[in-house]
Amino acid sequence: MKRLIEKGLMFGNLIPVTSPVLVERYNRALKALTGKVTALSEFHIDIAGQSPEVADELGDRFYLNHEGVNRQFILLTTEQKTAPLLDATFSMSRGILRQFIEANERELFALTARDAVAGELVNSVFALDTPQRLFDIRTLTVEADTTDGAVATAGALKGLIDRFRTEDEAWHDDVLIAQMIGLAKKTGDITRNPLSLRQMSFVQENFWTAHFGGLYAFRGVDHPAAIAMGPADWRESLPIPFVFERGERAAIAKFLQLNDLAEPIVQARGIDAAAILRQKMDFIVADVASGMGEDLTGATRRDLRRLARRYHGQLPEEWHGLSDLVRWAEDGGPWPRIDSDHPAYFYMLRATDHPDADLVNQLLSELSPKDIRQLFICHKQAFYSAYAGWPEEKQAYVAQFLATEYAVDKAGTRAALFGHEAPMEEPRQLERDLVARVGPWGAVERQGE
Incomplete structure (x- = not known):
């Protein structure tokens, strides 16, 4: 650290x-x-x-x-x-x-x-x-x-x-x-x-807590549910209609859709969707390359493209799914069928414009952990925990990237990523006077x- x-x-x-x-x-x-x-x-x-x-x-x-x-x-x-x-x-x-x-x-x-x-x-x-x-x-x-x-x-x-x-x-x-x-x-x-x-x-009504392995509670939405990041063998005892574990991807995707909490990046207005998706692909390449012992010191986008070619066979489905999406966005290729079971699914989403956008983006960052920038911005505790287990090569690359590409213009980066997102929504104060x-x-x- x-x-x-x-x-x-x-x-x-x-x-x-x-x-x-x-x-x-x-x-x-x-x-x-x-x-x-x-x-x-x-x-x-x-x-x-x-x-x-x-x-x-x-x-x-x-x-x-x-x-x-x-x-x-x-x-x-x-x-x-x-x-x-x-x-x-x-x-x-x-x-x-x-x-x-x-x-x-x-x-x-x-x-x-x-x-x-x-x-x-x-x-x-x-x-x-x-x-x-x-x-x-x-x-x-x-x-x-x-x-x-x-x-x-x-x-x-x-x-x-x-x-x-x-x-x-x-x-x-x-x-x-x-x-x-x-x-x-x-x-x-x-x-x-x-x-x-x-x-x-x-x-x-809606919040995240670190207790019990991490849990997101959404009570103030049309279709309430809780999402547990760890095992939830106590789910039946909770006073909320639905409780999903992290691995229940289809159920989580349906919950986000029913409550209009998330949208595909490629359909969001006012942002460069292809550039965002390419950056996510670079993070995945860095993850694979660092695991192969590659020195990523000073690695540029061109370097990462070269590494993507070298380790193409080792790149996970997340990278290939995002690549298909970029191809559609930039070149008019066929629309890729990426459903909730696909590892790239949550990488292609961001929160819609609503009061709990920051909470949804935090949830999405946990569901797409190879996107180190979003993880760092939206959920620092999860980022620090993940960082501690990364190889030295990835730690060095991520720290350098965040210091040079994010920290120098935090507000600009957040605007470019999330577009409509205003400063983090605060809890609502009660309207009545208190004794x-x-x-x-x-x-x-x-x-x-």
Whole structure:
């Protein structure tokens, strides 16, 4: 993985924490959330405040995400909104955190100028002991406060101020006045500088989770189903009409078609379909050639064409199917009959333009794993897992390709691949106002995304 880190393809865009003041604030929040502290003087954090260096020190990759539910977070700066989320166990977690930061950016900027803000993504499930429990997750609420409870204190003061303004005898209530003065010493003048965070809850019907070998749940579609990436001998117990395993290709293809979730690349408007398909073919050639011990350092498209000729007999059906499709797109050749049983089928699809396009593209990347670019863009955890098992020659080629062909223009590459795709769709916030909640300090003892 060192090569990926050096090229900024792993742990990229993390926020450095180098100031003793920020380290001290981080430790206060970490202590409040987990009972632990770090002895490190410098480290990096993701959007949730999780640090790979601290995780290594504590020997716990999930120290802010115990059992993978009710994720806890630590905010030292609003700049964390652009950072990735490491070791995500649910697809919606990063989107929720980013929306929370953006919706409260001014308030968080003021709060983090004096203290760390910490909290949880709270739902009603605290442990996933069975797959059925996944389907109890529907609404996630963000709870947050500073380590000294400034937001909760300000909320209490606001309540006292409202009483003082509305109760007839409040001017003569010495206890009430004394309470307001005591709280105001901690918060300052909240009438001029409000210390509050917008209460936010999110409904997520469709999501991916890393639990139980990886599972995609699509509940908010016309024909609901779950797709398991591993064995699903528990499928009969799930409260959803259909559960498909990864190998049930025809069923998955039918599910995507019935719900209008995917479309053939060659039928998509506004993209160079043939160029995309040729690039996928190159990735497959690189996979075969690297397995034969070929040095792919600095390999160009011409080099890969030469290798395709050399190893033509070893190229898999995915390559031949895509080749037939390119021939049809470019030269008007016969339409290739590529059904869902053909290994190339999912390589020729992309998500349609709908709110869960990113989730569908992630699913398709797992069903077409030799397309290393889509796998890296849409499902980094699966990419890193696959990368660890590749031969050295393929690792070197892939790292170099991604650093030179993708990282230099991420937005442009995504637009060229997916066309209509806008920035990743975020979970939907509930339209109703929520009852104001206290800070998370009574809730953080609950384990947990």
